[in-house]
Amino acid sequence: MLKTPAQAAVAARDGDVVEIDPGTYAGGVARWPQNRLTVRGIGGKPVVTADGRSIDRRDIWLFTGDEITVENVALSGARSLWGKRAGIRHIGMWTGFEIRVAGGQRDGPAYGQ
Numbered sequence: 001m002l003k004t005p006a007q008a009a010v011a012a013r014d015g016d017v018v019e020i021d022p023g024t025y026a027g028g029v030a031r032w033p034q035n036r037l038t039v040r041g042i043g044g045k046p047v048v049t050a051d052g053r054s055i056d057r058r059d060i061w062l063f064t065g066d067e068i069t070v071e072n073v074a075l076s077g078a079r080s081l082w083g084k085r086a087g088i089r090h091i092g093m094w095t096g097f098e099i100r101v102a103g104g105q106r107d108g109p110a111y112g113q
Contacts, residue, residue, distance in 0.1 A: 005039070005048055005061075005073075006030040012037060014065070020046045020073060027051035028060070035065035035092075041072035050077035057081055059089045067096035 002008045008018045009030035016037055022044030029050060032039070048060060055062040058080030061070075068090065075087035090097045 004028055005046070008039075009061075022046050024049060027053045029053045029055050030061050031055050032061060032063045032068070033065055036067040037063075037065060038069045038071070039073065040070070041074075045072050045074050047074045047076065049075075050079065052077075054078070054080070059086045061088050062086075063088070063090045063097070064092055066092045068092070069096075069098045069100065071100040 002011060004025050005018070005020050006025070006028050008020070009032045012018050012032070012034050014035045014037070016034065018037070018039045019042045020039065021042065023046055025046060025048045027050070028048040050060050054060065058078065060075045060078050063070075070088060078087045080086075088099065
């Protein structure tokens, strides 16, 4: 059993569903290269904080695959040298990238606020 979302990002394969237990994951930055991936919080909303770390000096989670779904996960603390911040960033082909937030929220921690 993997203990952090960052460990899951390394171990996941194309087509996987990664389920994250509730809790706070400090410094939980990760690069997710998989395609057809679902990452979801279960049993409550997990919170991933940058805690001073980043991918490419700005992201908490960077997705480079396609057909990605992220559900019920809060991210906070994204910072960059350029004044831009990205809790979640996607640099794939932009096919099937979706963020689902309970209650339809479109601002706040999941969006790097």
